[in-house]
Amino acid sequence: MYTGIIGPGDGASEAECATAYEVGRLLAQAGAVVVTGGLDGVMAAASRGAFEHGGVTVGLLPGSVREAANPYLTVSIPTGLGELRNGLLVRSCDGLIAVGGSWGTASEIALACRTGVPVFSIGGWRFPQDGPVHVDSAEEAVRRLLALKPRRRG
Amino acid sequence: MYTGIIGPGDGASEAECATAYEVGRLLAQAGAVVVTGGLDGVMAAASRGAFEHGGVTVGLLPGSVREAANPYLTVSIPTGLGELRNGLLVRSCDGLIAVGGSWGTASEIALACRTGVPVFSIGGWRFPQDGPVHVDSAEEAVRRLLALKPRRRG
Amino acid sequence: MYTGIIGPGDGASEAECATAYEVGRLLAQAGAVVVTGGLDGVMAAASRGAFEHGGVTVGLLPGSVREAANPYLTVSIPTGLGELRNGLLVRSCDGLIAVGGSWGTASEIALACRTGVPVFSIGGWRFPQDGPVHVDSAEEAVRRLLALKPRRRG
Amino acid sequence: MYTGIIGPGDGASEAECATAYEVGRLLAQAGAVVVTGGLDGVMAAASRGAFEHGGVTVGLLPGSVREAANPYLTVSIPTGLGELRNGLLVRSCDGLIAVGGSWGTASEIALACRTGVPVFSIGGWRFPQDGPVHVDSAEEAVRRLLALKPRRRG
Numbered sequence: 001m002y003t004g005i006i007g008p009g010d011g012a013s014e015a016e017c018a019t020a021y022e023v024g025r026l027l028a029q030a031g032a033v034v035v036t037g038g039l040d041g042v043m044a045a046a047s048r049g050a051f052e053h054g055g056v057t058v059g060l061l062p063g064s065v066r067e068a069a070n071p072y073l074t075v076s077i078p079t080g081l082g083e084l085r086n087g088l089l090v091r092s093c094d095g096l097i098a099v100g101g102s103w104g105t106a107s108e109i110a111l112a113c114r115t116g117v118p119v120f121s122i123g124g125w126r127f128p129q130d131g132p133v134h135v136d137s138a139e140e141a142v143r144r145l146l147a148l149k150p151r152r153r154g
Numbered sequence: 155m156y157t158g159i160i161g162p163g164d165g166a167s168e169a170e171c172a173t174a175y176e177v178g179r180l181l182a183q184a185g186a187v188v189v190t191g192g193l194d195g196v197m198a199a200a201s202r203g204a205f206e207h208g209g210v211t212v213g214l215l216p217g218s219v220r221e222a223a224n225p226y227l228t229v230s231i232p233t234g235l236g237e238l239r240n241g242l243l244v245r246s247c248d249g250l251i252a253v254g255g256s257w258g259t260a261s262e263i264a265l266a267c268r269t270g271v272p273v274f275s276i277g278g279w280r281f282p283q284d285g286p287v288h289v290d291s292a293e294e295a296v297r298r299l300l301a302l303k304p305r306r307r308g
Numbered sequence: 309m310y311t312g313i314i315g316p317g318d319g320a321s322e323a324e325c326a327t328a329y330e331v332g333r334l335l336a337q338a339g340a341v342v343v344t345g346g347l348d349g350v351m352a353a354a355s356r357g358a359f360e361h362g363g364v365t366v367g368l369l370p371g372s373v374r375e376a377a378n379p380y381l382t383v384s385i386p387t388g389l390g391e392l393r394n395g396l397l398v399r400s401c402d403g404l405i406a407v408g409g410s411w412g413t414a415s416e417i418a419l420a421c422r423t424g425v426p427v428f429s430i431g432g433w434r435f436p437q438d439g440p441v442h443v444d445s446a447e448e449a450v451r452r453l454l455a456l457k458p459r460r461r462g
Numbered sequence: 463m464y465t466g467i468i469g470p471g472d473g474a475s476e477a478e479c480a481t482a483y484e485v486g487r488l489l490a491q492a493g494a495v496v497v498t499g500g501l502d503g504v505m506a507a508a509s510r511g512a513f514e515h516g517g518v519t520v521g522l523l524p525g526s527v528r529e530a531a532n533p534y535l536t537v538s539i540p541t542g543l544g545e546l547r548n549g550l551l552v553r554s555c556d557g558l559i560a561v562g563g564s565w566g567t568a569s570e571i572a573l574a575c576r577t578g579v580p581v582f583s584i585g586g587w588r589f590p591q592d593g594p595v596h597v598d599s600a601e602e603a604v605r606r607l608l609a610l611k612p613r614r615r616g
Contacts, residue, residue, distance in 0.1 A: 002528070033537060056536060056537060058537050058539075060539075064390065064553055066464070066554075074518060074536065074537070075495060075518060075520050075536070075537050077520075077522075077539070077550075077554045078553065078554055079550060079553070079554070080389075080390050080392075080550075080553050081238075081241075081388075081389065081392075082241075082245070082269075082372065082388050083241055083244075083245075083265055083268055083269055084235075084238050084241040084242065084245075084388075084389075086241070086265070087235075087236075087237055087238040087240070087241060088238065088539075088541060088542075090237075091236070091237075091238075091526055091540065091541070091542050092528075092539045092540055092541070101282070101283075102268075103264045103265075103267040103268040103283070103285065104264070104268045106260070106264035106267075106281070107261050107264035107265045107268060110257045110258070110260035110261035110264055111237055111240070111257075111261045113257040113260075114237055114256075114257040114258045114261060115236075115237055125281070125282045125283070126282055127260070127279070127281075127282075128255070128279045128280055128281075129255075129257070129279070131257065156374070187383060210382060210383060212383050212385075214385075218399055218544065220310070220400075228364060228382070228383070229341060229364060229366050229382070229383050231366075231368075231385070231396070231400045232399065232400055233396060233399070233400070234396075234399050234543075234544050234546075235542075235543065235546075236526065236542050238542075238543075242385075242387060242388075245372055245386065245387070245388050246374075246385045246386055246387070389546075389549075390549075390553070390577075391549055391552075391553075391573055391576055391577055392543075392546050392549040392550065392553075394549070394573070395543075395544075395545055395546040395548070395549060395569075396546065398545075399544070399545075399546075409590075409591075410576075411572045411573075411575040411576040411591070411593065412572070412576045414568070414572035414575075414589070415569050415572035415573045415576060418565050418566070418568035418569035418572055419545050419548070419565075419569045421565040421568075422545055422564075422565040422566045422569060423544075423545055433589070433590045433591070434590055435568070435587070435589075435590075436563070436587045436588055436589075437563075437565070437587070439565065
């Protein structure tokens with residue numbers, strides 16, 4: 001299963017990074033591939049949690065320079081797509097876990113809700129319409145995400 | 155000035171379409187280029203309002219088939235990018251006017267707020283963080299958008 | 309009909325630019341929309357030829373800055389896709405006319421041949437496999453391109 | 463080092479697939495990441511050669527359905543970009559090895575030459591301008607590619 005972990009980069013809090021690390025660890029231990037935007041904050045923490053526990057991690061970078069990637073990635077893809085890589089991340093995942101919120105994260109959640117990709121949100125924004133499922137912990141988010149079947153798209 | 159008009163497609167209400175038509179008309183009369191996603195609902199109404207008043211209208215279609223476009227476009231681009239075309243629309247506009255709301259619209263608003271593109275919203279979603287400027291009418295949205303300088307990006 | 313005119317930018321010769329201008333003029337007079345990469349050389353000359361004869365011209369820019377566009381465009385789209393915009397140009401056209409050659413032009417011809425978009429080439433590269441139709445003049449290229457039916461894709 | 467292996471899909475010959483397998487094996491044994499388009503023919507053979515020798519393999523699929531991927535991938539990304547994923551592959555690699563030729567392969571070679579990504583070609587097309595370096599064997603292609611420094615882009 002391909003699972004995206006989304007959340008703030010530079011602006012992420014310590015608590016958010018700790019939660020993201022835990023999400024990454026649990027997903028890796030369950031054998032899921034962890035996909036992020038490849039940069040700092042929640043993206044780095046989630047990748048690190050997975051990477052340090054034997055998981056496969058993918059970073060879809062917005063720029064065209066691989067050196068911007070955090071050091072916890074099995075595979076980095078410098079997409080050069082700018083913020084359009086947010087849509088690429090959503091498209092390539094069977095489900096997302098959001099840790100915290102930002103406008104970039106909101107764009108990914110909105111694209112996921114638009115295209116039928118399930119989102120579990122820990123401490124994220126409340127939207128005026130049903131979409132992401134709000135959960136209380138990394139453990140609950142991972143458990144509920146893994147209970148879904150990988151989706152088939154066409 | 156390149157102005158994007160965003161909002162629901164098939165699910166748009168009659169009132170939203172009437173407002174979008176008015177936004178398109180006012181922008182065309184001011185000489186602005188009107189950019190939309192090129193499909194139905196708010197996109198078609200806004201394009202029609204501009205097109206019937208001599209404006210230049212652009213439709214950035216999600217699919218790769220030009221025939222899906224509404225008939226009120228000076229130029230249609232079948233991007234084949236799927237929902238990633240939402241980001242292309244945001245990137246190519248100096249500012250956006252949202253009429254109503256949907257997850258697709260929310261993704262465009264979030265990408266605009268992420269990348270510094272001003273958004274004026276008529277009857278749209280309220281987000282938990284400041285971003286779009288909520289206004290009461292087509293006239294106010296257009297007046298305030300046109301008062302901005304076209305932005306320079308790099 | 310949407311027609312792409314492709315060829316070298318800065319490195320274009322005077323003769324290539326004169327031919328591109330003529331191609332743009334003839335397409336505009338036939339009512340076709342002229343699509344280019346929006347920059348200098350063949351792109352600017354073709355756009356100018358169309359623009360000065362009442363045609364609709366579109367420039368799909370590689371960067372995210374509209375100011376890089378040549379001044380002969382009805383609509384410019386700063387795609388920010390870098391060289392991936394070559395594929396967007398091919399995808400959005402019913403056929404292409406190549407004037408001269410370069411690696412960028414070659415990538416567009418190859419993508420067109422790969423996806424079934426007809427290409428007429430004036431003075432362009434000879435490839436080791438059949439693909440572009442080589443013609444001798446702007447007039448012949450335009451006449452043969454316009455004789456094709458706009459294609460339907462899905 | 464990220465190395466792309468490009469070549470025909472369904473139309474690949476047995477000899478081309480054998481060469482691609484060997485290229486994948488040698489790159490994996492040297493610790494390079496192998497990137498392909500993720501489908502059949504040369505793409506599958508190269509991925510298999512790397513995968514069966516402990517390498518990390520990435521498939522950048524043109525469609526939005528992961529199920530189209532060959533079974534020899536550490537990571538598959540259903541980009542949904544169609545033929546624009548050819549440009550994404552080029553952008554994400556430090557160098558390419560082409561095995562055989564096709565219009566899709568030619569588009570990747572042209573984009574690589576356009577953007578300064580080195581290409582080594584085994585049995586591929588001869589272009590009318592210098593670009594790819596033609597070599598005689600998998601061993602020579604891999605040796606010369608690995609002798610290059612990973613490039614820095616910006």
